[in-house]
Structure formats: structure tokens, C-alpha cells
Amino acid sequence: MKYYPSTGWVDRPTHLEAPVEGEHHCDIAVVGGGVGGMLTVLRLAEHGRDVTLLESDLCGWGASARNAGYLSSTVGSDPRILAKYYAGRFHGLVRFADSAVHFTEDLMDHHSIDCDYEQTGILASAVTPSQLEAVKAGARILIDAGIDSEIVDGRDMGVPDAFLGGIYARIGGIMNPGKFALGLRDAVLASAITTFEQSRVLDVKDTGDSVTLDTSSGRVHANQVVLTNNAHAKELSITPRWLSTPVQVTAIETEQVAPSLLDAAGWTSRTPMVTRHMVMESYRTTPRGTIVVTTRKLKMSRGKITDRQPEQAIVADLIRAFRTRFPTLHDVQPAKAWAGWIGITPSVLPVAGYASPRVIYNSACNGHGLAQAPYLGSLVADYICGKGMHDHLKAVWRAKPKFAPGLVNSQTLQLAWLADRLTDRRG
Ligand SMILES: Cc1cc2nc3c(=O)[nH]c(=O)nc-3n(C[C@H](O)[C@H](O)[C@H](O)COP(=O)(O)OP(=O)(O)OC[C@H]3O[C@@H](n4cnc5c(N)ncnc54)[C@H](O)[C@@H]3O)c2cc1C
Structure with a gap:
């Protein structure tokens, strides 16, 4: 098994853009x-703005190139929590997430990005009878809100017996996120946007008249x-304090699996699946004939985030999950493992707002950013360019940069994992 420090989806490009040096002036950084x-800068450039992108390493090489590749309309965690505690935002959030999927599909066409996208829909499935009731209750809320989904029985979905059924979202699907992220990078580099890679911003200061951004090799001055x-x-x-907590998400990819073995496992439809645990598991096939399994056990950072390889114990746990859900594939060996970092907000919802009069934060799409981060980026860019605040941006916008400490910490993550295993055992 090969452990990757970044992603197993694609090879790292060899050419990096030069870092910022000396003093650089622009309108928006x-x-x-x-x-x-990348979507924020592309959209700002479409509006004719003078824009500069600063990236610590290589554009697209963070979570964007490492995720499971689900283009999903899921927002937040449990729809019942969303409808109950965020009733005022609920419909806006659901519309935001739904539009994000279509927006990102259009983006692939617009930039001619070949990222093996398959419009398969996604099944959020229970693996125990008690989970099934909860999934159905949540599903009814989403269907009532107009999400293009249906409540399904696993037996009708061509998925292995372990997946009892739940909610099948007809929109969205799966892709190779590494190819998608690098495709967007190509679009950025081909544009007039000034792009500095290898440029970690160490400090951002809003002086009132302008903003300065310091890196170890240069300084950028921007209006916004x-x-x-x-x-x-x-x-x-x-x-803003408590905006988000960084957690590491791990992925494994198996060796090639013969189609006949997938059929024998009951996975005749190849529909991508996520489970409805507190921390989900995801299972999908790839065009290269492998299976990618992610999440299940999240890890916190002790100190600064670096491109650390995944932890062996978490990889072993993912393999255990795979063996449990797909017992007939017991001889299929894991071939690759990698991990990436995401920001989890206290509400587990995407957020945006002003950090200071000239600085907007637009981050923390939690585990659903493949569609939502680009869409949010484009909405923020439109807002900056005087297009008004779109209803979908209103749904995630925070009037004040104030957040309560979230529930995510090492202990709660461990408890969530234990609760999920208890659920499995009861099932
Ligand atoms: C294993 C895994 C599986 C996932 N599965 C899915 C999935 O199937 N579907 C889905 O929708 N989402 C999934 N996600 C989440 C998804 O990948 C993210 O929500 C999404 O990529 C967020 O995009 P982003 O642009 O906000 O962040 P990132 O891609 O993380 O980009 C942030 C960038 O900022 C740069 N940076 C950070 N600090 C600085 C600084 N100080 N100066 C300059 N640059 C800086 C980083 O280098 C990075 O390139 C998954 C994530 C992981 C890790």
C-alpha cells in the first residue's frame, strides 16, 4: 500500500508559478x-477586476484535489437539525446547495475540464434499521423543500446488501477531483489573473485605506x-475567532476490482454511496476500476497543519469498514491512502461575511465544498462587483463575524466514532 502526502488522484504538476517578490499592488487579492x-478570481476577472491570487503551495493541491469526488447537494449534517435550528435559512441553504451542483457542472463545460464526471446521483444510505428511520425522516424534509430526491429501498438500487436504502439524490455525481482542480488551475493560469504560488500569506492587515498581505518574500497591497x-x-x-476547526479526512483506494466481482457483491448499479453515520463513510467506484473509501474517522491537528500522510490506524479502520460493508470482496487489497484537511464550522454550514471592512472571509464548506466552494466563490465575487447579494449568498452570510466555539474537538470526534460503531453493532 502506498501512502501519499497529498493526493492519489493525479500526479503533482512539476511547474509552479513563482512566488510574490517585493511590493505588488492590485485591486483585489x-x-x-x-x-x-480559483472561482473567486476567475469570476472577479470576468467582471474586469484587477485580481491577484496568493497560494501557499500549488493551486488546487489542498482538499480540492484530495476529496472523494462527490458532487453533492448535501448541506450541513442532518436535515432535521437544519430545519429545526436554522429554519430561517433552511430553504435558502437547500437552494444554495442544489444550485452549487448545477453551477459546477456548467463550470466543467465552460472550461472544457475532462474530470471523468459521471452524473450518477448519490445514495445516502442507512446501514442499520434504526438509521433507516432517521434517514427517511430527514429525506422527507428535503423532498418537501423541493430537492430532486426520492426515498429508496437499497434492494431496488443495485447496491450491496449492507446498504439498506435511504435518500437518493438524482442530481450530482462523481468525478476525479484532482483532474477538476488542476483543470481549474489551467484556466486560472491561462487568464490575465496574477497568480503567485509558493506564497503563504503570513499576515493580513486592514489599515482602513487598504489591506496589506505579508509573505516571506514579498508584500501585496490591495483595496479588498x-x-x-x-x-x-x-x-x-x-x-473571526472560532470560524472553523481544521480536521483531517482520510481516503483509501483499492486495487482494480473485476466488474464481475462488483456484480457478485450486489453493486450492479455502481451508484456512489455515503452512509448516514454521525461521521459518514463513502464508497464509490472509479473509471480506473478501483473503489475509493473515505471519512469515517476524523483527526484533529496537533499544531500547524502540514501535508502529513494519513495515519495508519485510520487507514486500518477504513479497510475494516470496507471489509464489513463488502464481505465478498475480502481478497481486494487497498493500494493507496491519502488525506486532506477541511475546516469545520460550528454549525457545519458554509459561511461568509466581513472579517473587517475590506476583508471578506469565504470558507468552510465543511465536507461538501467540491460544488459549494466554487459556487460560493462566484457569489462573493458578484457581490464585490456590485451585483447585489444573491439570495443564496444571503443564506450563508453572517452579519457579524461572531461564532461560538464548535463541538468539534478530539474527544467529540472520538465519541462520534464510538457512537457510530455502537450503531453498527446494534444493527
Ligand atoms: C478526503 C476528503 C474527502 C472529501 N470528500 C468530498 C466530497 O466527496 N465532496 C465534497 O463536496 N467535498 C469533499 N471534501 C471537502 C472538499 O474537498 C472541500 O470542501 C473543498 O475542496 C474546499 O475547497 P476550498 O477551495 O475551500 O479549500 P482548499 O482546496 O483546501 O483550498 C484552500 C487553499 O488555500 C491555501 N492556503 C491556506 N492558507 C493559505 C495562506 N495563508 N496563504 C496562501 N494560501 C493558503 C491552501 O494551500 C489551499 O490550496 C472532502 C475533503 C477531503 C479531505
């Missing part, structure tokens, strides 16, 4: 070149700044 930041640095948000002191 964007910090963080993930899919969120957008922060799209996801899991690294709290490393900048201008970021």
Missing part, C-alpha cells in the same frame, strides 16, 4: 487557491481581500 479561491484558505483559516489573526 484572494488568499488560497483551492476550487473556492477575500480569504478562501479553508482549513488554514485560523492561522491568520484577522479571521
Whole structure:
């Protein structure tokens, strides 16, 4: 099994853009070149703005290139919690998430990005009877809100017996996120946008008249700044306190699996699945004939986030999950493992707002940013360019940069994992 320090989806490009050097002036600077930041700059440039992108490493090489590749309309965690505690925002959030999927599909066409996208829909499935009732209750709320989904029985979905059924979202699907992120990077580099890679922003200061951004090799002066640095948000002191907590998500990919073995496992439809645990598990096939399994056990950072390889114990836990859900594939060996960092907000919802009069934060799409981070980036760019605040942006916008400490910490993550295993055992 090969452990990757970044992603197993694609090879790392060899050419990096040069870092910022000396003094650089621009109208708008964007910090963080993930899919969120890249869409922010692309949209700002479409509006004719003079924009500069600063990326610590290589654009797209953070969570954007490492995720499971689900283009999903899921927002937040449990729809019942969303409808109950965020009733005022609920419909806006659901519309935001739904539009984000269509927006990102259009984006692939617009930039001719070949990222193996398959419009499969996604099944959020229970693996125990008690989970099934909860999933159905949540599903009814989403269906009533107009989400293009249906409540399904696993036996009708061509999925293995372990997946009892739940809610099948007809929109969205799966892709190779590495190809998608690098495709967007190509679009950014081909544009007139000034892009500095290898440029970690160490400090952002809003002086009232302008904003300065310091890196180890140079300084950028901008009229406005957008922060799209996801899991690294709290490393900048201008970021609102408690905005998000960085957690590491792990993925494994198996060796090639013969189609006949998938059929024998009952996975005749190849529909991608996520489970409805407190911390989900995800299972999908790839065009290269492998299976990618993610999440299940999240990890906190002790100290600064770096491109650490996944932890062996978490990889072993993912393999255990795979063996449990797919017992007939007992001889299929895991071939790759990697991990990435995401920011989890206290509400587990995407958020945006002003960190200071000239600095907007636009980050923390939690585990659903593949569609939502680009869409949010484009909405923020439109807002900056005087297009007014779109209803979908209103749904995530926070009038004040104030957040309560979230529930995510090492202990609660461990408890969630234990609760999920208890649920499995009861099932
Ligand atoms: C294993 C895994 C599985 C996942 N599965 C899915 C999935 O299937 N579907 C889904 O929708 N989402 C999934 N996610 C989440 C999804 O990947 C993220 O929500 C999404 O990529 C967020 O995009 P982003 O642009 O906000 O962040 P990122 O891609 O993390 O980009 C942030 C960028 O900011 C840069 N940066 C940080 N600090 C600084 C600084 N100070 N100066 C300059 N640059 C900086 C980083 O280097 C990085 O490139 C998963 C994530 C992981 C890790």
C-alpha cells in the first residue's frame, strides 16, 4: 500500500508559478487557491477586476484535489437539525446547495475540464434499521423543500446488501477531483489573473485605506481581500475567532476490482454511496476500476497543519469498514491512502461575511465544498462587483463575524466514532 502526502488522484504538476517578490499592488487579492479561491478570481476577472491570487503551495493541491469526488447537494449534517435550528435559512441553504451542483457542472463545460464526471446521483444510505428511520425522516424534509430526491429501498438500487436504502439524490455525481482542480488551475493560469504560488500569506492587515498581505518574500497591497484558505483559516489573526476547526479526512483506494466481482457483491448499479453515520463513510467506484473509501474517522491537528500522510490506524479502520460493508470482496487489497484537511464550522454550514471592512472571509464548506466552494466563490465575487447579494449568498452570510466555539474537538470526534460503531453493532 502506498501512502501519499497529498493526493492519489493525479500526479503533482512539476511547474509552479513563482512566488510574490517585493511590493505588488492590485485591486483585489484572494488568499488560497483551492476550487473556492480559483472561482473567486476567475469570476472577479470576468467582471474586469484587477485580481491577484496568493497560494501557499500549488493551486488546487489542498482538499480540492484530495476529496472523494462527490458532487453533492448535501448541506450541513442532518436535515432535521437544519430545519429545526436554522429554519430561517433552511430553504435558502437547500437552494444554495442544489444550485452549487448545477453551477459546477456548467463550470466543467465552460472550461472544457475532462474530470471523468459521471452524473450518477448519490445514495445516502442507512446501514442499520434504526438509521433507516432517521434517514427517511430527514429525506422527507428535503423532498418537501423541493430537492430532486426520492426515498429508496437499497434492494431496488443495485447496491450491496449492507446498504439498506435511504435518500437518493438524482442530481450530482462523481468525478476525479484532482483532474477538476488542476483543470481549474489551467484556466486560472491561462487568464490575465496574477497568480503567485509558493506564497503563504503570513499576515493580513486592514489599515482602513487598504489591506496589506505579508509573505516571506514579498508584500501585496490591495483595496479588498477575500480569504478562501479553508482549513488554514485560523492561522491568520484577522479571521473571526472560532470560524472553523481544521480536521483531517482520510481516503483509501483499492486495487482494480473485476466488474464481475462488483456484480457478485450486489453493486450492479455502481451508484456512489455515503452512509448516514454521525461521521459518514463513502464508497464509490472509479473509471480506473478501483473503489475509493473515505471519512469515517476524523483527526484533529496537533499544531500547524502540514501535508502529513494519513495515519495508519485510520487507514486500518477504513479497510475494516470496507471489509464489513463488502464481505465478498475480502481478497481486494487497498493500494493507496491519502488525506486532506477541511475546516469545520460550528454549525457545519458554509459561511461568509466581513472579517473587517475590506476583508471578506469565504470558507468552510465543511465536507461538501467540491460544488459549494466554487459556487460560493462566484457569489462573493458578484457581490464585490456590485451585483447585489444573491439570495443564496444571503443564506450563508453572517452579519457579524461572531461564532461560538464548535463541538468539534478530539474527544467529540472520538465519541462520534464510538457512537457510530455502537450503531453498527446494534444493527
Ligand atoms: C478526503 C476528503 C474527502 C472529501 N470528500 C468530498 C466530497 O466527496 N465532496 C465534497 O463536496 N467535498 C469533499 N471534501 C471537502 C472538499 O474537498 C472541500 O470542501 C473543498 O475542496 C474546499 O475547497 P476550498 O477551495 O475551500 O479549500 P482548499 O482546496 O483546501 O483550498 C484552500 C487553499 O488555500 C491555501 N492556503 C491556506 N492558507 C493559505 C495562506 N495563508 N496563504 C496562501 N494560501 C493558503 C491552501 O494551500 C489551499 O490550496 C472532502 C475533503 C477531503 C479531505
